[in-house]
Amino acid sequence: MLGRFREPARAYTDPVGRALVRLHLRPNHLTVLGFGVSVLAASAFVAGQLKSAGLLLIVAGLCDFFDGAVARVSGQVTTFGAFLDSVIDRYSDLVVMLGIVVLFARTPHARGAVVAMAGLMGSMMVSYTKARAESVGVTCTVGLMERPERLICLIAGALLNLLEPALWVLAVLSNLTALQRIAFTRRATRDAALLRGLVLAALLLLPSLTAGQPLVEEPPVAGPPSTESSGPETPAVPPRAVEPPVAGPQGAERPATEPPVPGSPVAEPKEAAPAPATPAGADTSEPERAWAEALAAYQRGEVAPLIREFASEAARESPIGDYVLYMLAEALTRQEDLAGARQAALGIADRWRESRLAPQALLLAATLAARLADDAQAEALLARLVDAYPDATEVPEALYLLAMSAESRGARDLAAKTYRQLQLLDPASGYAEGAADRLAALEVAGLRLPPFTLAERLERVEGLLRGGAPGPAADEADRLVTDARDDAVVYRALRLAGDAARRLGRWEAAARTLERAVPRAPAAARPALQLERAKLLVRSGQRREPLALFAEVAATGSDADAAEALYQRGRLLEDMDRTPEAADVYRLAAARFPGREAAASSLWRLGWLGWLKGDMRSAVERWARLSKPGGNRVYRLAALYWTGRARERLGDRTEAVLRYREILAGAPRTYYGVLASGRAPAAPSSAPEAEDVPASDASVALPAEPREAVAGDPAFARVELLRRLGLVQYAVEELEALTPRAAADPARLYAVSSVFVQEARYHLALRIFRRFLAPLAATGDPALPRAFWEIFYPFAWRAEMTDAATAAGLDPHLVAAIVREESSYYPRAVSRAGARGLMQLMAGTAAPMAQVRGLPFRQGELLDDPAHNLQIGARFLAGLVREFGDTRLAIAAYNAGPKRVRQWWSARKTDDVEAFIEQIPYDETRLYVKRVLFSWDEYRRLYGGL
Structure with a gap:
């Protein structure tokens, strides 16, 4: 413990x-x-x-x-x-x-x-x-x-x-x-299917023992391995730990954890492919029906039907010929036809070189060659994989097996070189740990190994950071600082050590490390380094030292660094209740650097300083500079809205309404659009302004049926065929690969997202919409089809959500909005802090509530069940609503924790909750509240009448 x-x-x-x-x-x-x-x-x-x-x-x-x-x-x-x-x-x-x-x-x-x-x-x-x-x-x-x-x-x-x-x-x-x-x-x-890698190691090191019967029967799962795996078989090397958790949603500062980016190497846990089934009413050919039946038989353990159907020319020449060949190779392997299986796997590498399966096929072919005692071909195929696909996730495994093969035939020098190459390429992986063990064994056997050079050690530290192992990276960087004599190497090692400490949440340690780096840094880089150091000190809770550092950077840094330093100094003075000094600093930043983002941020804060002391004219003057056409895009909508509010306070209702209508004309489906609509309806003739809506967004025409946008698209036809055969997970992975290539085509992105939703991968659809289609949604274009909005605002587990919300006395649409922002409707989402499930509940919060209700918590497994997660989360949210008496404050407490919101509310400078939201000191919480409130309104708009 x-x-x-x-x-x-x-x-x-x-x-x-x-x-x-x-x-x-x-x-x-x-x-x-x-x-x-x-x-x-x-x-x-x-x-x-x-x-x-x-x-x-x-x-x-x-x-x-x-x-x-x-x-x-x-x-x-x-x-x-x-x-x-x-x-x-x-x-x-x-x-x-x-x-x-x-x-x-x-x-x-x-x-x-x-x-x-x-x-x-x-x-x-x-x-x-x-x-x-x-x-x-x-x-x-x-x-x-x-x-x-x-x-x-x-x-x-x-x-x-x-x-x-x-x-x-x-x-x-x-x-x-x-x-x-x-x-x-x-x-x-x-x-778990464990120890598969040990079997492969035995096959490669002792081929004479494996030329006959296979050591392990392949698992009866149709289709190629998912992209999660490193290949057909992996050494049983334990993975390295990732970053330690930061605080979670029920009590601490943390960035909202979103599901992985489509196409990234880290994605959701893969499920076994469901039994093949053909959707009712689908127009499928006789060969497709035969393939689906063969897949169903294969999952029942019957190999012959799949070999018969997938060996046909029609199957191999189909749009999914690479999948056909891979599954054929698996099936032949299970029938001990290793030569035939190898030929099928090589067919993928030769004909489908751009397929995501090509590296896996080469790895499988190498494995089969080893089992056929053809070590030369096994090594050649592994080398081909490394050369042709250097960025593939299978490369570390291929290097590990190449080194083991070299070691087995007595080429110890080559083996050691390859093990060391692996340690540099992917030092945070289990394969690198296995390589370290083999190198230690080679040293014991008398092989003399030169130490890593300083440049290689720096490369290893960078690799550890990339691999999510900041702890080992920090240790190695500290040793480098001790061992190196060259200032350039020491400086780079200190930067890496500071980065590792920052990722571990050791703010002060990171700042002190950068302090040691400053004297060794190039003169031009020192102000930026001091700025970074000052921000870290602020995060560690310090005040005096960062104030001085911000002033130093403002005097000596580049325009970008000086502007940022002035703004950060102003924020720190404001936090210390030294408001007049903060105002002076903000004015200086706005005057010296009028074109910088920090100047816009300073004007925004100056407006609030005026508002909070009742000087509405000062607030209007500052915000008007941000809200005029062509002004800062980050603050323009907010400045328009709060200029309108300040005008109302001054009794100028006419001008206020004009500001509200300006928001409604350009971005009605935004947080400020919703606020503005409550204060002034849009003018009947309003239309989106060109500057608020990019031309590409304003002219997009999307069909009511999303797939009409990709009719005749070969890549999408391939996805659809996989889906019709019941290979849903592989279809999803193909879609993930399609997403980056469709980035410039909203219609294709819309179609891809619709398939993700159809397969209950709501989080992947939301990631696409948030990244590429949010500006289009903000226009509120009435021509956008309902399917577009239902993808952007899914209402999955609707019955369970409604029951849970009703039992807790909440609006189901509010719970839907919380789920959308917390987990993006991914029921197995787990944050770095350990928050789990649809409503991202921490175990410490959920366990007592589950116990009261007689629910078996099972070390948090209960939270992976959508119905139970919604029940507990809705009860917790309802308790916050009762405590704070305002749903907006309860939403803030759900994200940052009730203790912090109590502190912020007790120290508030305004009773206006809308204005209080703008003063929330945590950027993540402030933005979270706005997103949830806007999503809540969208859910009521879309589903309120149903």
Whole structure:
């Protein structure tokens, strides 16, 4: 349980580790020393000297605590070191617990001895269950009583002379932890196809053993592997951890987590392809019906029908010939026709070179060649994959297998070179970890390996950051700073270390790292670096130092940096309630840099300073500069609306209405358009202004039936054929690949999105609309078909949502809007903070509510169920509405947490909730509230009468 604080604790342990390194201590020294102290503690227990034993356990615990820090900061993290540390820890636990058993046996105290034995058994089982889980590829760290907790329990019992009660706690909770891990591992492995990579490694290293029968039967799933996988078979190497969580929606500052971008390598978890089915009424040919039936038989385990149908020329020449060949290769492999399977896989690589399956097909063909004992062809195909598809996700696996193949035939130098190439290409991957293990083995076998050059080490740090491993990146960058002597290398390493610290949320540490980088930076780059450093210090809660830094950058930086520094200084002064000084800084920014974004932001804040002190004329003067035609596009609509509000305060209703109508003419379907429509209806003759609506958007004509826009499109026909055959997941992946190529064609994007919605991939459709079609939607063009709006504002799980909202006393359309902004209707969405499901609920918020309702929480699995997630989320939202008495404040609290909104509201400078929303200090929360309120209005407009 305390393991979750390991990453934050590094800020304190690593400096101690560096001090110990300077004393020439190695990690293994501390490991062995800790064991020796544990033996002394056991002797003290046997002698009945409990307090001495407790103090010795503290020393042993500190040794164990800091050996990892010494390993990290000295670059001595090795596989054997981790193995030795784990083994010595087990010996230490055993000797201490045996000492306690002997103590109670000598007393005599039979009950205490039995409890101590139970604690010993539980301690061993906690470690054993973790090790066994990891052996099958499951990272299992759940439970209440891991080693740190057990050690603390024994120390407290010894020092407080409460050893037997402490043993009871240890015995019960450690055995409970072992049971938790058993249950966790069962769930984690229930649907997993594990150890496939180990089989492939055996096939490549020992082809003589695999020339006959296959070691593992292929799983009966129709179709090629999804793009999530690294190929047909992957080494069982555990993935590296990603960034630590930041705060979630029910209580902390975090950017709203959206689903992955279509076409990105990280996408939703893939489902098994559903049984092929032909939609009712679809016009399908006789061959298609036969293919669908063959796929259905294949999923039932019958291989022959698929081989018969997909070996036909009609199937291989169809628009999905690459999929046909891949599935044919799989089926032939299951029938032990390895040569035929290899030929089918090579057919994809030769004829369908642009297919997303081509790299996977080469990997499959190489695997089959190895099973046929044709190592030369296997290596040639893997090399072809690496050369022809350098950006493919299969490349790390191909390199790993190439290196293993070279190692198996005795080419150790080539193997080592390839392993090192992999460590540079994708250092955050499991394959890189496997390569490190093989390189260590080669070194033990006597192969001398030169260390990475400084340039290669910098490349590795960049790769770790790209791969989402900021912790290891920070460690490696720190070592580079220590080892390098060239200022240019040190500067680059410090920049990377600062970036890693920022990604870990260590704002002050990142700022201090950049402070060390400034003297080594080129003179022209120093102001920008100081600006970045000042922003990090602000995030860490500091005030005085960043104020000075902002002033320095404003005086010495480029126009862009100086303008941004002035604006940031003004915001900081405003936060410190030094409003007159802030106003002076804003005026200076607007005067010195009138064409910069920071100048527009400064005018926006100057307007608010006037509004909040009741000076409406000043507010109008500032906002009018932003709202005139050709003004700043970021602030123009907001400035128009608030100019109108200020005019109303001045009693000039006519001018106010003109401002509102100007919004309604250009962007009626926006947050400010909705606000303006409540204060002045649009003029009957209003039409969108050219400057507000790009010409390309204003002239788009979309059909009522989205697919009419792609009639005759070969790429879309390919998607439709996959769908008709029931290969829905592969159709979705093809659509994801189509999206970037359709970016300039709104009609195609509209059609692609409609298919995503039809297959319940609402989040992918929303991502397309938000990125490419939002300006078109903002016009509110009456010619836009209803299908367009229903894609942009989906109402999935409508019955469950309505029931949950009604039971909680909420408008279902409000809940629909929250779901749209929280998860984009992706029921398995998980944020970096751990918020889950449609309404992005944190476990700490949802678990007590589930318990009250008698729902089995199952470590958060309940939140993946849409109905239960909606029930709990609606209840939580209803509670916020009751507490704050205003739905707008409740929406802010749903995102930033009720505690923060209470603080903001208690410190408010206006009772006008619309104005308060504009003052929310967190950009993410302020924008979130506006998006939800606007979506709520759209849902009522679209579905209110149904």
